[in-house]
Amino acid sequence: MKGVAYAVVRFDPPGVYLAEDIEVLQRLLALDLVADTDPALLTEEGADELRRALLEERWGDAVVTWMALSGVAVDVYTFLPIYGNGELPTELIGAQLQFKRLFRDA
Secondary structure, eight states: OOEEEEEEEOSSSOEEEEESSHHHHHHHHIIIIITTSOGGGSOHHHHHHHHHHHHTTOHHHHHHHHHHHHOOOEEEEEEEEOOOTTTSOHHHHHHHHTTSHHHHOO
16 A cells, blocks of 8 residues: 655644655655754754754754754654555445444444
8 A cells, every 4th residue: 555654843834744755754854844944043053953964864863853942843654545546446335334333233
């Protein structure tokens, strides 16, 4: 089954990032979220720590450090299945419904 990795950034409103796997998601967050941070909002040490993590390609470390420095939570999910007609064919839905909890006691 195909799937995606995604992250919810707890901004107001929340930001959602979607990628084909966790490795791509980490790079995306590092580039789009961490590297785009205004260094004026950070301490000099904090900005240097983020720069080091990015230059050393430690994407996950960069995101974790960014969360600690910014106070913004990022919820990361490594796999969410993608459902299509192959997984949910219309001709089988009726047969599958009878085995679901709502229909067990009916």
